[in-house]
Amino acid sequence: MKRLMTATAMVLASATLAAAEGELQLYNWGNYTSQEMLDKFEKETGIKVTVTDYDSNDVALAKVEAGGSGFDLVVPSANYVPIWVEKGLIVPLDDSKLPNKGNIAPEWKDVPWDPGRAYTIPWQWGSTGIAVNTKVYGGDINTSAVFLDVPPELVGKINVVPEMNDIVSLATMYVGGKPCSEDPEVMKKARDVLLAAKPNWISMDYGATERLSNGDWAASVNWNGSTMRVRLATNGDVKYGYPKEGYPLFMDSVALLKDAQHVEEAYKFLDFIMQPENAALISNFARYANGISGSEKFMDPEMTAAPEVMIPEEFKAAGTFLPTCTGKALDYITAIWTELQK
Structure with missing residues (x-):
């Protein structure tokens, strides 16, 4: 009887240990993941x-x-999704393990960078523009001139986020070209304007949400959701500009790595974040729109009218999703970025 009880205890202990070992490793952009959402996921799944x-x-x-x-x-x-696919770093998703995949909004179900959503599901989407403390600078903020022809009030006070394609594309559009241009003259102009502007920047750093909020910086090339968070933290002093010369749109999406060690846990997480109320938790934290139908009714009310989230009509035409640059275009961009880092 004692032996039976010992065996039973061992089975129970093993089950408890297995539950405790449920884990998942998410590699994501900084300050971009809702802890409230993670806590809810762990409570519901034990992962x-x-x-x-x-x-x-x-x-x-x-x-x-x-x-x-x-x-x-x-x-x-x-x-970047096509690059991950081409390099074999992510794998096609098994839709049979994703019953909530039907919640993806129609406009995001079949996208150029991932036809049929074979490899990814939406996380959040938005734009790259200019965040400016209007107490420091009262001029036009809807132009890339804010960081490429820095006004005197912002010299030594403006940051540029370290995202190669966004920054080089903003410069390329500023000089009249298009993203992924293979025109050497256009790319030389983009290079020259960036190198001329750099001495007037304070840094090339990712932490705009914190450092704009606390006043360390007066402006930054920045993403829209981050800027909304700053605006709320600064009582409206920091506003978001949409460069009229052209600005990037983006969608970040979640993909399963080929060498993932916790595949079943990953599928549970992917399905979890496609529930509208959970997608809303992600958006309410980072302040970007997501690609899940029905999530709007769970969002904070200010999200539905925020100028950083709902692109004003007058600026919509200037926004463009960046293509995946290859060949000469990628060579030019990489060379410019390497020189800019010196």
């Missing part, structure tokens, strides 16, 4: 999610490509 941050698409790609990252899920931007 503990560990989030590791990165500050650019290139950093994330290089880290995973080097091998042995230990991550299960990653959140690349739209123009």
Whole structure:
């Protein structure tokens, strides 16, 4: 009888240990994941999610490509998804394990960077523009001249986020070109305007949400959701500009890594964040729109009218989703970025 009880206790202990070992490794952009959402997921599933941050698409790609990252899920931007697919770093999703996939909004179900959503599901989407403390600078903020022809009030007070394609594309559009241009004259102009502007920047850093909020910086090339958070923290002093010369749109999506160690946990997480109320938790934290139908009714009321989230009609035409640059275009962009980092 004692032996039977011991065996039973061992089975129960093993079951408890297995539950405790349920975990998931998420590799995501910094300050971009709702802790409230993670806590809810853990409470419902028993799976503990560990989030590791990165500050650019290139950093994330290089880290995973080097091998042995230990991550299960990653959140690349739209123009990088084809690169992850081509390199074999992410795998097609098994839709039979994703009953909530039908919640993806119609406009995001079949996208150029991932036809039929074979590899990814939406996380959040938005734009890259200019965040400016209007107490410091009262001029036009709807132009890339704010960081490329820096006004005197912002010299030494403006940051540029370290996202290669966003920054080079903003400069390319500013000089009259299009993203992924292979025109050497256009790209030389983009290079020259960036190098001329750099001495007037204070930094090239990811932490705009915190450092604009506390007044360390007066302006930054920044993403819209981050800027909304800053506006709320500064009582409206920081506003978001949409460069009239052209600005990038993006969608970040979640993908399953080929060498993921916690595949079943990953599928549970992917399905969980496609529930409208859970997608809303992600948006309410980071302040970006998501791609899940029905999530709007669970969002904070200010999200539905925020000028950083709902693009004003007059600026819609200037926004464009960046293509995946290849060939000469990628060579030009990489060379410009390398020189800019010196």
